Amino acid sequence: SPTQEELKKEIENLKLLVTGQKLTTPVNTLPTVNFKKEKPSESTKIAETEETHFDFDDFRTLREAPNAQLNLISEKTNAALAKTNTVVVEKNLTPEIPSVLMAIKQSLIDQGVNAQLINKIIDTNLDALSPAILEDFSRLDRFIKHQLTACLPPARKSLALVPSKVMALTGISGCGKTSCCAKLASFYMITMGKKVVWIEADTVRTSAIAEARTYAETLGIPLFLAYTPQELAELLESQKDADLILVDTAGCNPRNEDNVVELGSFLSTIPSGCTYLVASATTKDQDLIQTEKTLKQFGIKGVILTKTDETGSFGASFNLLWRSKLPLFFVSSGHQIFGNLKPGNPEHLATAVVDGDYPEK
Structure with a gap:
């Protein structure tokens, strides 16, 4: 078993290692502890005087400091994971574009249609149309063409009249x-x-x-x-x-x-x-x-x-x-x-x- 002096030194070193600070209570104020197994006599009991009182707050600090640091690391880790999970969830919330709609989107991209307009049309169809229609090329193709037509100003459909003199x-x-x-x-x-x-x-x-x-x-x-x-x-x-x-x-x-x-x-x-x-x-x-x-x-x-x-x-x-x-x-x-x-x-x-x-x- 460690001697009383070794215990004092170990406690002091532990606090220096964890907190970087020395004990607030001088080591020489630590009480005399009987390490024998037999029951101490009345004459050897610790006298709880002000001079010999052991400050348990110091020991509690030593005991809790490592846990506090671990808790801080855990909190930061959890916060980072929460942020990552949020991003993952947000990505998962983005609806997957059905293959037929994706094919039409790619066609518009290849044609050079404005990217902002393409995204608007695709998002509108994802929100408004049922899954069955989104997989029906004939109907979806017709809807997309109607939407593109609506983006353009109306024009004259007859050559009969001279547009201007x-x-x-x-x-x-x-x-x-x-x-x-x-x-x-x-x-x-x-x-x-x-x-x-x-x-x-x-x-x-x-x-x-x-x-x-x-x-x-x-x-x-x-x-x-x-x-x-x-x-x-x-x-x-x-x-x-x-x-x-x-x-x-x-x-x-x-x-x-x-x-x-x-x-x-x-x-x-x-x-x-x-x-x-x-x-x-x-x-x-x-x-x-x-x-x-x-x-x-x-x-x-x-x-x-x-x-x-x-x-x-x-x-x-x-x-x-x-x-x-x-x-x-x-x-x-x-x-x-x-x-x-x-x-x-x-x-x-x-x-x-x-x-x-x-x-x-």
Whole structure:
């Protein structure tokens, strides 16, 4: 058995190890303890005086300190586990997307539809539709197309009426403005019997003038050249008896300020509500965003979508109409000037986004 001195030293060392502090009660005040097995006599009993009283709080501190530290570690561990478990629970609460809905979602992603819009549509269907419908491709496909259609502004579904007496077509180079002018001219003159006039404002490029002249001669309609904004204004006034005046403008580079200013000087002579943005379905999403952002200051009335037969990706075109809230007036495809002009139809564009092919009818 340890001696009294060894016990005192062990207690003191234990407190130093656990708390880093010495005993508050001096060691020399510890009582004399009889370690013999026999019953102590009356003369050897501890006298409970102030000088010899043992402070049990010190021993209690020694005894409880390790447990307190363990409790602190346990509390921190439990808190960390609770936080982790919360994250796990939250992840588990996220509903799993059924395979059919996931396939449609992936199709929209591949098409380049805006990610925020995709997530909104998917979440709406998960919340609103029954599990049976979510696994029914035919019904779900139809619902998704209806929802995409509802995201677009309503558009005219007939070509019979001229949308405006003056139609000034603007857009980036190569978007198909000139060929679109030819298709509009052929339809309204030949099919609808309208008096059509063509004003060519892209006079910088000789190739543009030659192309316009070829179309005009083929169709048998008058062609006028406008080299300045003033000449354009005079021609618009002199040809006001026509049923439709088509104005083909020069291709715009939305990244070139001088080019935009020059285009603006011509478009400033166009009556309000008569300027249309021609956008190729093959143009990248970011380029369409910048083009619309730059040209909207000129009062764009609507969009004419071209080259729908040259791509299987329609997400960028859809995003353009969805962001700008501009209606789709016409859709053009092919190089022939006869029979390749269709009225803008949001349902058809929604179908093209899901199926990857623009409907023929």
